[in-house]
Amino acid sequence: MKPIDITDRTRVRRGPKKACYNRETIYSILDEAYVCHLGATMHGTAAVQPNFHWRIGDRLYIHGSIKNGLFQSIIRGETTCITVTLLDGLVFAKSAFHHSANFRSVMLYGKGDVVEESEHKRFALDQMLEKFSRGRSEEARKPNDTEMKATVVISFPIEEVSAKIRTGGPIDDAEDADYPTWSGIKPVSTHIGDLQPD
Numbered sequence: 001m002k003p004i005d006i007t008d009r010t011r012v013r014r015g016p017k018k019a020c021y022n023r024e025t026i027y028s029i030l031d032e033a034y035v036c037h038l039g040a041t042m043h044g045t046a047a048v049q050p051n052f053h054w055r056i057g058d059r060l061y062i063h064g065s066i067k068n069g070l071f072q073s074i075i076r077g078e079t080t081c082i083t084v085t086l087l088d089g090l091v092f093a094k095s096a097f098h099h100s101a102n103f104r105s106v107m108l109y110g111k112g113d114v115v116e117e118s119e120h121k122r123f124a125l126d127q128m129l130e131k132f133s134r135g136r137s138e139e140a141r142k143p144n145d146t147e148m149k150a151t152v153v154i155s156f157p158i159e160e161v162s163a164k165i166r167t168g169g170p171i172d173d174a175e176d177a178d179y180p181t182w183s184g185i186k187p188v189s190t191h192i193g194d195l196q197p198d
Contacts, residue, residue, distance in 0.1 A: 002058070009109050010162035020163035029104045029163060030055050030084055034131070038062065039081040042073045053084070054131045059155040060108065061115075061124050066152045074112045074154055082108045082156065090186040093170035094179040100166065102185065108161040112154035124153050 001023040004010075012019035020026070036053040039046065047070050051062045060082065064071050074080050089102035115121045126137035143151070170183045 004159070004161060006162070007109075007160050010107065010160055012162055012164050015164065015166075018164045018166050020165055022163070023158075025165075026106055026158070026161055026163045027055060029086060029106050030060060030158075033084040033086055036060075036062070036082050036084045038070060038074070039083070040070055040073050040078040042070050042078075047073075052128065053082070054128045055158070056124065056127055056155075058158050060158055061128070061153060061155045062112075063125065063128065063151055063153045066150055068152075071152055071154070075114055075152065077111055079109060079111055080156065082106075082110075086190070087188045088167070089188050091166075091168075091170050092183050092186065094172045094176040094181055094183050098170055098172055098176075100170070102166050102168070102188075104163065104165045106161060106163050108156065108158060110156040110160055112156050115153040115155055118148070121148065121153050124155070125151070 004021045004023055004026070006021055010021075030053070034052060035050050037048050038051050039048045041047070049070055051064060054061050062082075083105065085103055085105040087101060087103050091100040091102060093099050115124055122142070125143065129137040129140060169185055172179075172183065
């Protein structure tokens, strides 16, 4: 895999030991997560919204209404900041100050490219359904022309990107070692349940 270059925007400065610039690790986080948050400037002010995302090769894809204000800003060339976070555990320390969380996160900067070519756009949307469930793109009705026109698909190069990861238990001050309270980890996981038919 092509190495990731560290930039001023992606260099992790707070907690640099938690930084990860490994493409395989970054891809695994993006692939496991279902929801990202898109940040860009809209009507002269900062705006953030959640969105479904998926990856094809070295590009991250999002989709939504062509009339969406934030998407319109991205289409006009606004640099977008995309974040993804997987929460793995709540970390309980002896002191209130040292409580923390175990997590895996990715932050990506880039300018989006609108997927214009119809076959590419249909393929990309099929891959989104495949993230829902393997084989779903063949089971569902294909989008019609009206639906395709109403939907914009935007892809971002996965280049200016970094991950930040925390694992392990609490890090307490030595003087708190005997403080009479519980410390440890409360695990957190995302559970994908069984299908509940309509």
